[in-house]
Amino acid sequence: MTTTISKTIDIIVAPDGQARVETRGFVGSACRDSSRFIEQALGCMTGEQLTAEFYQTAATEQQVRQVRQQE
Amino acid sequence: MFVVSYLNGGTVSHIVSIQTEIRDPVAIHAACDRLRLPEPVFGKAKLFTTSATGWAVRLPEWRYPVVCDVNTANIAYDNFGGRWGKQQELDRFLQGYAVERAKIVARNQGHSVIEQPLPNGAIKLTISVGGAA
Numbered sequence: 001m002t003t004t005i006s007k008t009i010d011i012i013v014a015p016d017g018q019a020r021v022e023t024r025g026f027v028g029s030a031c032r033d034s035s036r037f038i039e040q041a042l043g044c045m046t047g048e049q050l051t052a053e054f055y056q057t058a059a060t061e062q063q064v065r066q067v068r069q070q071e
Numbered sequence: 072m073f074v075v076s077y078l079n080g081g082t083v084s085h086i087v088s089i090q091t092e093i094r095d096p097v098a099i100h101a102a103c104d105r106l107r108l109p110e111p112v113f114g115k116a117k118l119f120t121t122s123a124t125g126w127a128v129r130l131p132e133w134r135y136p137v138v139c140d141v142n143t144a145n146i147a148y149d150n151f152g153g154r155w156g157k158q159q160e161l162d163r164f165l166q167g168y169a170v171e172r173a174k175i176v177a178r179n180q181g182h183s184v185i186e187q188p189l190p191n192g193a194i195k196l197t198i199s200v201g202g203a204a
Contacts, residue, residue: 007200011173015192019089019173024082031085034200041176042169043092043144051083054143 009035011042019043091169092144099126100170102164111139118171123147130160137161170194 007025014020019042023031039045077192093099097152098144109129116127116136123138129139138147150156170186177184177198185197 009177009198009200011169011196011198012189013091013166013169013194013196015159015166016162017091017169019091019169021087021089022083023085023087026084035085035087037085038173038178038198039089041095041172042089042160043094044090044195045087046090047088049086051086 005065007034011038091137091165093139093146093165094141095172095175096126096141096142098168098172098175099128099141101175102167103128105167105171106164118147118149119151121147125151128164130156130164132156132162137164153193166194170196173198 008023010022010024012020012022021035021038021042023035026034081122096111096113102112103109108131111126111128113126115122115124116138118135118138123140125138125140125145127136127138133148133150135149135155139145140147147163148156148161150158151153173196174186177196183199185199187195187197189195
């Protein structure tokens with residue numbers, strides 16, 4: 001069985017034009033790669049925050065790789 | 072054998088804050104169209120005692136235009152501390168530019184985009200990665 005959750009990038013543009021980009025549904029560092037094009041297109045990055053889910057999914061990705069290697 | 076591709080149930084994993092820079096003439100045009108502003112004009116524009124070269128945008132009730140140099144991302148204007156034009160109008164243009172710029176690049180990458188106004192005046196774009204344009 002394969003479970004796939006949709007991957008989205010949310011961009012919230014404040015009334016003063018400043019933007020916040022949030023990634024959802026990505027595994028590990030893939031979120032950074034997937035949203036980079038939007039970040040570069042909009043302007044200059046002023047801050048970055050990695051949530052607990054980033055590290056959780058990164059660990060999950062590693063576990064899945066290990067299982068696949070053992071098969 | 073069960074393989075779980077993704078265990079992250081749509082929760083946020085990565086947040087980036089961005090200072091918007093105006094570097095795309097196509098998005099400048101789209102922002103003006105969106106806000107029903109006069110079409111931007113490229114050239115040298117007068118700003119009271121000085122002048123600037125770039126894309127001149129006419130904001131509502133502003134005495135002088137806002138001039139966007141897309142090579143440096145510099146925005147030149149003189150609103151005399153708000154007496155010759157409200158800051159909110161410039162902010163509204165910056166917001167419109169950011170929204171249109173994000174939609175353009177997302178669609179160029181083949182992604183679908185949904186736009187949604189938020190109660191606080193912000194605008195939310197949801198890009199479905201891998202979706203149809």
